[in-house]
Amino acid sequence: MTTVIYWLRNDLRLHDNEALAALPPSAGALLPVYCFDPVALGPDAYLGLPRTGPHRLAFLLETLADLQQRYAALGSGIHFAVGRPEDVLPALARQLGAQAEHASTEHTTEEEEAEEALTAALGPQIPLRRFETLTLLHPADLPIPLRNLPFSFSKFRFDVFSKMTVRPPLPAPRRLPPLPTDFVPAALPTAGALAAALGQPAPATVTSDQRSALPALGGGETAGLARLHDYAVERHLIGRYDDTRNQLLGEAFSTKLSAWLANGSLSARQIWAAIDGYDAAHGARSKGAMQLRLELLWRDYFRLLAHKAGPDFFRWRGLRGQVPKPTQPDRAVFEDWAAGRTGNAFVDANMRELNATGFMSNRGRQNVASYLIHDLHQDWRWGAAYFEHQLIDHDAASNWGNWKYIAGTGTDVRDTAFDVAQQAKRYDPQGRYVRTWRA
Numbered sequence: 186m187t188t189v190i191y192w193l194r195n196d197l198r199l200h201d202n203e204a205l206a207a208l209p210p211s212a213g214a215l216l217p218v219y220c221f222d223p224v225a226l227g228p229d230a231y232l233g234l235p236r237t238g239p240h241r242l243a244f245l246l247e248t249l250a251d252l253q254q255r256y257a258a259l260g261s262g263i264h265f266a267v268g269r270p271e272d273v274l275p276a277l278a279r280q281l282g283a284q285a286e287h288a289s290t291e292h293t294t295e296e297e298e299a300e301e302a303l304t305a306a307l308g309p310q311i312p313l314r315r316f317e318t319l320t321l322l323h324p325a326d327l328p329i330p331l332r333n334l335p336f337s338f339s340k341f342r343f344d345v346f347s348k349m350t351v352r353p354p355l356p357a358p359r360r361l362p363p364l365p366t367d368f369v370p371a372a373l374p375t376a377g378a379l380a381a382a383l384g385q386p387a388p389a390t391v392t393s394d395q396r397s398a399l400p401a402l403g404g405g406e407t408a409g410l411a412r413l414h415d416y417a418v419e420r421h422l423i424g425r426y427d428d429t430r431n432q433l434l435g436e437a438f439s440t441k442l443s444a445w446l447a448n449g450s451l452s453a454r455q456i457w458a459a460i461d462g463y464d465a466a467h468g469a470r471s472k473g474a475m476q477l478r479l480e481l482l483w484r485d486y487f488r489l490l491a492h493k494a495g496p497d498f499f500r501w502r503g504l505r506g507q508v509p510k511p512t513q514p515d516r517a518v519f520e521d522w523a524a525g526r527t528g529n530a531f532v533d534a535n536m537r538e539l540n541a542t543g544f545m546s547n548r549g550r551q552n553v554a555s556y557l558i559h560d561l562h563q564d565w566r567w568g569a570a571y572f573e574h575q576l577i578d579h580d581a582a583s584n585w586g587n588w589k590y591i592a593g594t595g596t597d598v599r600d601t602a603f604d605v606a607q608q609a610k611r612y613d614p615q616g617r618y619v620r621t622w623r624a
Protein backbone atom coordinates (compact mmCIF):
# COMPACT_ATOMS: atom_id res chain seq x y z
CA MET A 186 0.00 0.00 0.00
CA THR A 187 1.41 3.41 -0.99
CA THR A 188 1.34 6.20 1.56
CA VAL A 189 1.59 9.77 0.27
CA ILE A 190 2.20 12.90 2.34
CA TYR A 191 0.67 16.09 0.96
CA TRP A 192 2.36 19.30 2.08
CA LEU A 193 -0.40 21.93 2.14
CA ARG A 194 0.87 25.40 1.22
CA ASN A 195 -0.99 28.18 -0.61
CA ASP A 196 -3.29 25.63 -2.27
CA LEU A 197 -5.88 25.31 0.50
CA ARG A 198 -8.72 23.93 -1.61
CA LEU A 199 -10.21 20.80 -3.11
CA HIS A 200 -11.29 22.22 -6.47
CA ASP A 201 -8.82 22.67 -9.33
CA ASN A 202 -6.01 21.03 -7.41
CA GLU A 203 -3.61 18.98 -9.50
CA ALA A 204 -1.66 17.89 -6.41
CA LEU A 205 -4.76 15.96 -5.32
CA ALA A 206 -5.90 14.94 -8.81
CA ALA A 207 -2.48 13.37 -9.45
CA LEU A 208 -2.62 11.01 -6.46
CA PRO A 209 -1.73 7.57 -7.80
CA PRO A 210 -4.59 5.03 -7.81
CA SER A 211 -2.32 2.88 -5.64
CA ALA A 212 -2.36 5.51 -2.84
CA GLY A 213 -3.86 3.59 0.03
CA ALA A 214 -3.26 6.35 2.57
CA LEU A 215 -2.82 10.08 2.39
CA LEU A 216 -1.57 12.39 5.11
CA PRO A 217 -2.28 16.07 4.38
CA VAL A 218 -0.01 18.19 6.60
CA TYR A 219 -0.05 21.91 7.25
CA CYS A 220 3.16 23.31 8.79
CA PHE A 221 2.96 26.56 10.72
CA ASP A 222 6.38 27.77 9.66
CA PRO A 223 8.22 29.87 12.29
CA VAL A 224 9.87 31.86 9.50
CA ALA A 225 6.58 32.86 7.83
CA LEU A 226 5.07 33.63 11.23
CA GLY A 227 8.20 35.23 12.68
CA PRO A 228 9.59 38.79 12.43
CA ASP A 229 10.53 40.39 9.11
CA ALA A 230 14.04 41.61 8.36
CA TYR A 231 13.15 45.31 7.98
CA LEU A 232 10.72 46.24 10.74
CA GLY A 233 10.82 43.28 13.12
CA LEU A 234 7.03 42.86 12.87
CA PRO A 235 5.39 39.42 12.59
CA ARG A 236 5.29 38.69 8.86
CA THR A 237 1.82 37.23 9.32
CA GLY A 238 -0.09 39.81 11.32
CA PRO A 239 -3.36 39.23 13.22
CA HIS A 240 -5.70 39.85 10.25
CA ARG A 241 -4.10 37.28 7.95
CA LEU A 242 -3.54 34.82 10.78
CA ALA A 243 -7.23 34.87 11.68
CA PHE A 244 -8.18 34.39 8.02
CA LEU A 245 -5.69 31.53 7.68
CA LEU A 246 -7.07 29.74 10.74
CA GLU A 247 -10.63 30.10 9.38
CA THR A 248 -9.42 28.76 6.03
CA LEU A 249 -7.80 25.73 7.63
CA ALA A 250 -10.85 25.00 9.79
CA ASP A 251 -13.01 25.01 6.67
CA LEU A 252 -10.54 22.85 4.75
CA GLN A 253 -10.40 20.36 7.59
CA GLN A 254 -14.17 19.94 7.42
CA ARG A 255 -14.06 19.52 3.65
CA TYR A 256 -11.35 16.88 3.92
CA ALA A 257 -13.24 15.09 6.67
CA ALA A 258 -16.34 14.94 4.45
CA LEU A 259 -14.24 13.03 1.90
CA GLY A 260 -12.93 10.53 4.45
CA SER A 261 -9.62 12.31 5.14
CA GLY A 262 -8.28 14.86 7.62
CA ILE A 263 -5.38 17.26 8.20
CA HIS A 264 -2.41 17.02 10.54
CA PHE A 265 -1.22 20.38 11.91
CA ALA A 266 2.40 20.83 12.91
CA VAL A 267 4.52 23.75 14.11
CA GLY A 268 7.97 23.78 12.52
CA ARG A 269 9.93 24.08 9.32
CA PRO A 270 8.66 21.79 6.54
CA GLU A 271 12.12 20.32 6.02
CA ASP A 272 12.13 19.17 9.66
CA VAL A 273 8.50 18.13 10.05
CA LEU A 274 7.76 16.34 6.77
CA PRO A 275 10.77 13.99 6.44
CA ALA A 276 10.29 12.85 10.05
CA LEU A 277 6.64 12.02 9.31
CA ALA A 278 7.58 10.32 6.03
CA ARG A 279 10.01 8.03 7.85
CA GLN A 280 7.60 7.36 10.70
CA LEU A 281 4.89 6.31 8.25
CA GLY A 282 7.09 4.70 5.59
CA ALA A 283 5.69 7.13 3.00
CA GLN A 284 6.69 6.60 -0.62
CA ALA A 285 6.18 10.15 -1.94
CA GLU A 286 5.36 13.74 -1.01
CA HIS A 287 3.11 16.00 -3.07
CA ALA A 288 3.20 19.80 -3.00
CA SER A 289 2.24 22.84 -5.03
CA THR A 290 5.41 24.48 -6.26
CA GLU A 291 6.07 28.19 -5.79
CA HIS A 292 8.55 30.35 -7.65
CA THR A 293 9.46 33.10 -5.19
CA THR A 294 12.91 32.87 -3.61
CA GLU A 295 12.14 31.75 -0.06
CA GLU A 296 9.45 29.33 -1.16
CA GLU A 297 11.85 27.78 -3.69
CA GLU A 298 14.50 27.49 -0.99
CA ALA A 299 12.01 25.70 1.24
CA GLU A 300 11.32 23.17 -1.53
CA GLU A 301 15.05 22.62 -2.05
CA ALA A 302 15.63 22.13 1.68
CA LEU A 303 12.76 19.65 1.84
CA THR A 304 13.98 17.73 -1.21
CA ALA A 305 17.44 17.43 0.35
CA ALA A 306 16.04 16.34 3.72
CA LEU A 307 13.77 13.72 2.14
CA GLY A 308 16.66 12.21 0.21
CA PRO A 309 16.38 10.30 -3.05
CA GLN A 310 14.14 7.57 -1.62
CA ILE A 311 11.14 9.85 -1.14
CA PRO A 312 10.52 12.03 -4.19
CA LEU A 313 8.86 15.42 -3.79
CA ARG A 314 6.37 15.70 -6.63
CA ARG A 315 5.64 19.36 -7.40
CA PHE A 316 2.52 20.63 -9.14
CA GLU A 317 1.71 23.98 -10.69
CA THR A 318 -1.57 24.96 -9.07
CA LEU A 319 -1.22 28.65 -8.27
CA THR A 320 -1.36 30.51 -11.57
CA LEU A 321 -3.93 31.11 -14.25
CA LEU A 322 -1.62 29.92 -17.01
CA HIS A 323 0.05 26.59 -16.57
CA PRO A 324 3.79 27.20 -17.22
CA ALA A 325 3.70 24.44 -19.85
CA ASP A 326 1.08 26.47 -21.77
CA LEU A 327 2.96 29.79 -21.77
CA PRO A 328 3.21 30.93 -25.38
CA ILE A 329 6.65 32.48 -24.68
CA PRO A 330 9.57 30.97 -22.75
CA LEU A 331 10.17 32.47 -19.30
CA ARG A 332 13.57 33.80 -20.37
CA ASN A 333 11.77 35.97 -22.98
CA LEU A 334 9.30 37.44 -20.48
CA PRO A 335 8.99 41.08 -21.60
CA PHE A 336 9.98 43.93 -19.30
CA SER A 337 6.55 45.48 -19.62
CA PHE A 338 3.08 44.20 -18.84
CA SER A 339 1.70 45.82 -22.01
CA LYS A 340 4.12 43.85 -24.16
CA PHE A 341 3.47 40.66 -22.16
CA ARG A 342 -0.25 41.11 -22.65
CA PHE A 343 0.25 41.73 -26.36
CA ASP A 344 2.47 38.65 -26.74
CA VAL A 345 0.31 36.35 -24.66
CA PHE A 346 -3.36 37.30 -24.53
CA SER A 347 -4.53 36.22 -27.97
CA LYS A 348 -2.41 33.06 -27.95
CA MET A 349 -2.95 31.76 -24.45
CA THR A 350 -5.04 28.83 -23.30
CA VAL A 351 -6.44 28.74 -19.79
CA ARG A 352 -7.09 25.19 -18.71
CA PRO A 353 -10.56 24.46 -17.33
CA PRO A 354 -10.53 24.03 -13.55
CA LEU A 355 -10.23 20.43 -12.35
CA PRO A 356 -13.23 19.13 -10.42
CA ALA A 357 -12.86 18.51 -6.69
CA PRO A 358 -12.20 14.86 -5.83
CA ARG A 359 -15.25 12.85 -4.72
CA ARG A 360 -13.26 10.97 -2.11
CA LEU A 361 -9.75 10.91 -0.71
CA PRO A 362 -7.60 8.06 0.58
CA PRO A 363 -7.92 7.67 4.36
CA LEU A 364 -5.31 8.83 6.84
CA PRO A 365 -2.59 6.26 7.59
CA THR A 366 -3.84 3.55 9.95
CA ASP A 367 -3.49 4.41 13.64
CA PHE A 368 -2.21 7.91 12.89
CA VAL A 369 -3.82 10.49 15.14
CA PRO A 370 -3.54 13.92 13.52
CA ALA A 371 -2.72 16.95 15.68
CA ALA A 372 -5.59 19.42 15.96
CA LEU A 373 -5.73 22.91 14.47
CA PRO A 374 -4.28 25.25 17.12
CA THR A 375 -5.90 28.46 18.21
CA ALA A 376 -4.02 31.70 17.54
CA GLY A 377 -3.01 31.82 21.21
CA ALA A 378 -1.77 28.22 21.30
CA LEU A 379 0.17 28.79 18.10
CA ALA A 380 1.88 31.89 19.50
CA ALA A 381 2.78 29.94 22.64
CA ALA A 382 4.23 27.08 20.57
CA LEU A 383 6.31 29.59 18.62
CA GLY A 384 7.40 31.46 21.74
CA GLN A 385 5.73 34.65 20.48
CA PRO A 386 3.41 37.08 22.25
CA ALA A 387 -0.30 36.35 21.71
CA PRO A 388 -1.58 38.17 18.59
CA ALA A 389 -4.01 41.05 18.96
CA THR A 390 -7.66 40.03 18.76
CA VAL A 391 -9.23 40.86 15.43
CA THR A 392 -12.63 42.53 15.58
CA SER A 393 -14.92 43.12 12.64
CA ASP A 394 -15.39 46.69 11.45
CA GLN A 395 -18.66 47.57 9.74
CA ARG A 396 -16.88 50.07 7.49
CA SER A 397 -14.77 47.25 5.98
CA ALA A 398 -14.79 46.83 2.20
CA LEU A 399 -14.41 43.09 2.65
CA PRO A 400 -17.53 40.92 2.57
CA ALA A 401 -18.04 39.40 6.02
CA LEU A 402 -17.65 35.81 4.88
CA GLY A 403 -14.40 34.76 6.55
CA GLY A 404 -11.70 32.49 5.20
CA GLY A 405 -11.90 29.17 3.40
CA GLU A 406 -12.83 27.52 0.13
CA THR A 407 -16.54 27.41 1.03
CA ALA A 408 -16.66 31.17 1.56
CA GLY A 409 -14.44 31.92 -1.46
CA LEU A 410 -16.63 29.91 -3.83
CA ALA A 411 -19.72 31.54 -2.34
CA ARG A 412 -18.30 35.03 -2.92
CA LEU A 413 -17.40 34.16 -6.51
CA HIS A 414 -20.90 32.82 -7.16
CA ASP A 415 -22.52 35.82 -5.55
CA TYR A 416 -20.34 38.33 -7.44
CA ALA A 417 -20.45 36.68 -10.85
CA VAL A 418 -23.75 34.81 -11.00
CA GLU A 419 -26.22 36.19 -8.45
CA ARG A 420 -25.46 39.89 -8.79
CA HIS A 421 -23.84 40.01 -12.27
CA LEU A 422 -21.22 42.41 -10.90
CA ILE A 423 -18.62 41.46 -13.50
CA GLY A 424 -20.49 43.62 -16.02
CA ARG A 425 -19.94 46.71 -13.84
CA TYR A 426 -16.40 45.90 -12.77
CA ASP A 427 -14.68 48.26 -15.18
CA ASP A 428 -16.77 51.23 -13.97
CA THR A 429 -16.45 50.50 -10.26
CA ARG A 430 -12.99 49.01 -9.74
CA ASN A 431 -11.32 52.30 -8.76
CA GLN A 432 -13.81 53.08 -6.03
CA LEU A 433 -12.94 53.01 -2.35
CA LEU A 434 -16.04 52.20 -0.31
CA GLY A 435 -18.30 49.15 -0.08
CA GLU A 436 -17.92 45.45 -0.80
CA ALA A 437 -19.15 45.52 -4.41
CA PHE A 438 -16.71 47.84 -6.21
CA SER A 439 -14.20 45.04 -6.93
CA THR A 440 -14.31 41.27 -6.53
CA LYS A 441 -12.54 41.13 -3.12
CA LEU A 442 -11.35 37.67 -4.13
CA SER A 443 -7.68 38.43 -3.44
CA ALA A 444 -7.44 36.91 0.04
CA TRP A 445 -8.91 33.59 -1.09
CA LEU A 446 -6.65 33.65 -4.14
CA ALA A 447 -3.59 34.42 -2.03
CA ASN A 448 -3.83 31.35 0.16
CA GLY A 449 -5.19 29.25 -2.68
CA SER A 450 -8.64 28.58 -1.31
CA LEU A 451 -9.82 29.82 -4.73
CA SER A 452 -8.06 29.06 -7.99
CA ALA A 453 -7.49 31.72 -10.65
CA ARG A 454 -8.84 29.27 -13.24
CA GLN A 455 -12.08 28.91 -11.30
CA ILE A 456 -12.50 32.69 -11.53
CA TRP A 457 -11.63 32.62 -15.24
CA ALA A 458 -14.31 29.96 -15.75
CA ALA A 459 -16.80 32.19 -13.91
CA ILE A 460 -15.91 35.06 -16.26
CA ASP A 461 -16.46 32.72 -19.24
CA GLY A 462 -19.81 31.80 -17.69
CA TYR A 463 -20.70 35.47 -17.33
CA ASP A 464 -19.84 36.10 -20.98
CA ALA A 465 -21.86 33.07 -22.08
CA ALA A 466 -24.89 34.26 -20.13
CA HIS A 467 -24.67 37.93 -21.12
CA GLY A 468 -23.66 37.80 -24.75
CA ALA A 469 -20.71 39.72 -26.10
CA ARG A 470 -17.60 40.13 -23.98
CA SER A 471 -18.24 43.03 -21.63
CA LYS A 472 -15.60 45.61 -20.74
CA GLY A 473 -15.86 44.48 -17.13
CA ALA A 474 -15.12 40.86 -18.02
CA MET A 475 -12.20 41.91 -20.18
CA GLN A 476 -10.72 44.13 -17.45
CA LEU A 477 -11.05 41.40 -14.84
CA ARG A 478 -9.26 38.95 -17.13
CA LEU A 479 -6.43 41.49 -17.43
CA GLU A 480 -6.16 41.84 -13.65
CA LEU A 481 -5.78 38.08 -13.32
CA LEU A 482 -3.10 38.25 -15.98
CA TRP A 483 -1.29 40.97 -13.95
CA ARG A 484 -1.22 38.51 -11.08
CA ASP A 485 0.44 35.90 -13.27
CA TYR A 486 2.82 38.48 -14.69
CA PHE A 487 4.21 39.38 -11.25
CA ARG A 488 4.61 35.68 -10.45
CA LEU A 489 6.49 35.08 -13.67
CA LEU A 490 8.64 38.14 -13.07
CA ALA A 491 9.49 36.95 -9.57
CA HIS A 492 10.41 33.56 -11.02
CA LYS A 493 12.62 35.09 -13.69
CA ALA A 494 14.29 37.70 -11.44
CA GLY A 495 14.95 35.40 -8.46
CA PRO A 496 16.32 37.21 -5.37
CA ASP A 497 16.66 40.48 -7.35
CA PHE A 498 12.88 40.77 -7.25
CA PHE A 499 13.10 41.60 -3.53
CA ARG A 500 16.17 43.84 -3.69
CA TRP A 501 16.33 47.64 -3.45
CA ARG A 502 17.82 48.19 -6.91
CA GLY A 503 15.85 48.00 -10.10
CA LEU A 504 15.40 44.99 -12.32
CA ARG A 505 16.84 47.03 -15.17
CA GLY A 506 19.71 48.40 -13.12
CA GLN A 507 17.73 51.51 -12.03
CA VAL A 508 18.95 53.08 -8.81
CA PRO A 509 16.00 54.20 -6.65
CA LYS A 510 15.70 57.87 -5.72
CA PRO A 511 17.81 58.59 -2.59
CA THR A 512 15.97 57.92 0.67
CA GLN A 513 16.10 59.78 3.99
CA PRO A 514 15.47 56.85 6.34
CA ASP A 515 13.58 58.06 9.40
CA ARG A 516 11.76 55.54 11.53
CA ALA A 517 9.49 58.19 13.11
CA VAL A 518 8.34 59.37 9.67
CA PHE A 519 7.68 55.78 8.71
CA GLU A 520 5.75 55.05 11.92
CA ASP A 521 3.51 58.06 11.31
CA TRP A 522 2.75 56.78 7.80
CA ALA A 523 2.02 53.30 9.12
CA ALA A 524 -0.29 54.59 11.84
CA GLY A 525 -2.20 56.93 9.50
CA ARG A 526 -0.76 60.11 11.08
CA THR A 527 0.99 61.85 8.19
CA GLY A 528 -1.43 64.79 8.03
CA ASN A 529 -2.42 63.89 4.46
CA ALA A 530 -6.08 62.98 4.99
CA PHE A 531 -6.34 60.62 2.00
CA VAL A 532 -3.20 58.66 2.88
CA ASP A 533 -4.14 58.52 6.56
CA ALA A 534 -7.66 57.26 5.83
CA ASN A 535 -6.28 54.44 3.69
CA MET A 536 -3.72 53.41 6.28
CA ARG A 537 -6.38 53.40 9.01
CA GLU A 538 -8.55 51.15 6.86
CA LEU A 539 -5.62 48.79 6.36
CA ASN A 540 -4.81 48.67 10.07
CA ALA A 541 -8.43 48.13 11.09
CA THR A 542 -9.40 45.55 8.48
CA GLY A 543 -6.31 44.08 6.73
CA PHE A 544 -7.60 45.39 3.38
CA MET A 545 -7.14 48.47 1.23
CA SER A 546 -8.38 49.13 -2.31
CA ASN A 547 -5.94 48.98 -5.20
CA ARG A 548 -6.29 52.76 -5.68
CA GLY A 549 -5.46 53.28 -2.00
CA ARG A 550 -2.46 50.96 -2.15
CA GLN A 551 -1.00 52.80 -5.11
CA ASN A 552 -1.36 56.15 -3.40
CA VAL A 553 -0.03 55.29 0.04
CA ALA A 554 2.91 53.46 -1.53
CA SER A 555 3.73 56.39 -3.78
CA TYR A 556 3.41 58.82 -0.85
CA LEU A 557 5.82 56.82 1.33
CA ILE A 558 8.39 56.52 -1.43
CA HIS A 559 8.15 59.76 -3.40
CA ASP A 560 6.84 62.28 -0.82
CA LEU A 561 8.28 60.92 2.43
CA HIS A 562 11.44 59.49 0.81
CA GLN A 563 11.43 56.22 2.74
CA ASP A 564 12.73 52.82 1.64
CA TRP A 565 10.06 51.03 -0.41
CA ARG A 566 10.98 47.72 1.27
CA TRP A 567 9.77 49.08 4.63
CA GLY A 568 6.40 49.72 3.05
CA ALA A 569 6.33 46.28 1.45
CA ALA A 570 7.22 44.66 4.78
CA TYR A 571 4.47 46.62 6.54
CA PHE A 572 1.94 45.53 3.92
CA GLU A 573 3.12 41.95 4.32
CA HIS A 574 2.39 42.22 8.04
CA GLN A 575 -1.05 43.80 7.66
CA LEU A 576 -2.60 42.55 4.41
CA ILE A 577 -5.10 39.75 4.64
CA ASP A 578 -4.40 39.02 0.94
CA HIS A 579 -0.61 39.21 1.10
CA ASP A 580 1.01 37.48 -1.84
CA ALA A 581 4.79 37.80 -2.14
CA ALA A 582 4.84 38.34 -5.92
CA SER A 583 1.91 40.79 -6.08
CA ASN A 584 2.97 42.79 -3.03
CA TRP A 585 6.70 43.13 -3.60
CA GLY A 586 6.16 43.43 -7.36
CA ASN A 587 3.70 46.31 -7.02
CA TRP A 588 5.91 48.11 -4.49
CA LYS A 589 8.94 47.66 -6.71
CA TYR A 590 6.98 49.03 -9.65
CA ILE A 591 5.86 52.15 -7.73
CA ALA A 592 9.42 52.69 -6.49
CA GLY A 593 10.48 52.79 -10.14
CA THR A 594 12.68 49.75 -9.61
CA GLY A 595 10.56 47.18 -11.39
CA THR A 596 10.39 46.78 -15.09
CA ASP A 597 9.30 50.32 -15.85
CA VAL A 598 11.80 53.12 -16.25
CA ARG A 599 9.18 55.91 -16.29
CA ASP A 600 8.45 58.10 -13.27
CA THR A 601 5.90 56.12 -11.30
CA ALA A 602 5.04 58.79 -8.68
CA PHE A 603 1.35 59.58 -8.12
CA ASP A 604 0.00 63.09 -7.51
CA VAL A 605 -1.78 62.08 -4.31
CA ALA A 606 -3.69 65.36 -3.89
CA GLN A 607 -5.03 65.07 -7.43
CA GLN A 608 -5.92 61.42 -6.90
CA ALA A 609 -7.86 62.23 -3.73
CA LYS A 610 -9.86 64.88 -5.59
CA ARG A 611 -10.60 62.50 -8.43
CA TYR A 612 -11.46 59.35 -6.48
CA ASP A 613 -12.93 60.87 -3.31
CA PRO A 614 -14.44 64.11 -4.64
CA GLN A 615 -16.94 64.55 -1.79
CA GLY A 616 -14.52 63.34 0.89
CA ARG A 617 -16.81 60.43 1.85
CA TYR A 618 -13.95 57.98 2.07
CA VAL A 619 -11.81 60.27 4.20
CA ARG A 620 -14.77 60.96 6.52
CA THR A 621 -15.48 57.23 6.84
CA TRP A 622 -11.97 56.52 8.06
CA ARG A 623 -11.47 59.69 10.07
CA ALA A 624 -9.68 58.97 13.35
Ligand SMILES: Cc1cc2nc3c(=O)[nH]c(=O)nc-3n(C[C@H](O)[C@H](O)[C@H](O)COP(=O)(O)OP(=O)(O)OC[C@H]3O[C@@H](n4cnc5c(N)ncnc54)[C@H](O)[C@@H]3O)c2cc1C
Pocket residue numbers: 430439440441442443444446447477480481483484487545546547548550551554572576578579580581583584585587588591
Ligand atom coordinates in the same frame (compact mmCIF):
# COMPACT_ATOMS: atom_id res chain seq x y z
C1 LIG B 1 1.57 48.51 -3.26
C2 LIG B 1 0.61 47.39 -3.65
C3 LIG B 1 0.66 46.18 -2.97
C4 LIG B 1 -0.19 45.12 -3.36
N1 LIG B 1 -0.14 43.93 -2.65
C5 LIG B 1 -0.92 42.91 -3.05
C6 LIG B 1 -0.86 41.66 -2.36
O1 LIG B 1 -0.07 41.45 -1.44
N2 LIG B 1 -1.72 40.67 -2.77
C7 LIG B 1 -2.58 40.85 -3.81
O2 LIG B 1 -3.34 39.92 -4.14
N3 LIG B 1 -2.63 42.00 -4.49
C8 LIG B 1 -1.84 43.04 -4.14
N4 LIG B 1 -1.92 44.22 -4.81
C9 LIG B 1 -2.76 44.31 -6.02
C10 LIG B 1 -4.21 44.81 -5.80
O3 LIG B 1 -4.22 45.99 -5.05
C11 LIG B 1 -5.08 43.75 -5.10
O4 LIG B 1 -4.96 42.51 -5.77
C12 LIG B 1 -6.56 44.17 -5.13
O5 LIG B 1 -6.73 45.42 -4.53
C13 LIG B 1 -7.38 43.12 -4.38
O6 LIG B 1 -8.74 43.44 -4.39
P1 LIG B 1 -9.75 42.63 -5.30
O7 LIG B 1 -9.60 41.17 -5.11
O8 LIG B 1 -11.08 43.21 -5.09
O9 LIG B 1 -9.19 42.98 -6.75
P2 LIG B 1 -9.95 43.03 -8.16
O10 LIG B 1 -9.85 44.41 -8.66
O11 LIG B 1 -11.27 42.43 -8.07
O12 LIG B 1 -9.01 42.14 -9.10
C14 LIG B 1 -9.19 40.73 -9.23
C15 LIG B 1 -7.90 40.02 -8.91
O13 LIG B 1 -6.88 40.40 -9.84
C16 LIG B 1 -5.62 40.42 -9.19
N5 LIG B 1 -5.06 41.78 -9.26
C17 LIG B 1 -5.73 42.93 -9.38
N6 LIG B 1 -4.87 43.97 -9.43
C18 LIG B 1 -3.63 43.45 -9.35
C19 LIG B 1 -2.33 43.99 -9.34
N7 LIG B 1 -2.09 45.31 -9.44
N8 LIG B 1 -1.29 43.16 -9.20
C20 LIG B 1 -1.46 41.82 -9.09
N9 LIG B 1 -2.69 41.26 -9.10
C21 LIG B 1 -3.74 42.05 -9.22
C22 LIG B 1 -5.87 40.04 -7.74
O14 LIG B 1 -5.63 38.67 -7.59
C23 LIG B 1 -7.35 40.37 -7.55
O15 LIG B 1 -7.96 39.60 -6.54
C24 LIG B 1 -1.08 45.30 -4.44
C25 LIG B 1 -1.13 46.53 -5.11
C26 LIG B 1 -0.29 47.56 -4.72
C27 LIG B 1 -0.36 48.86 -5.46
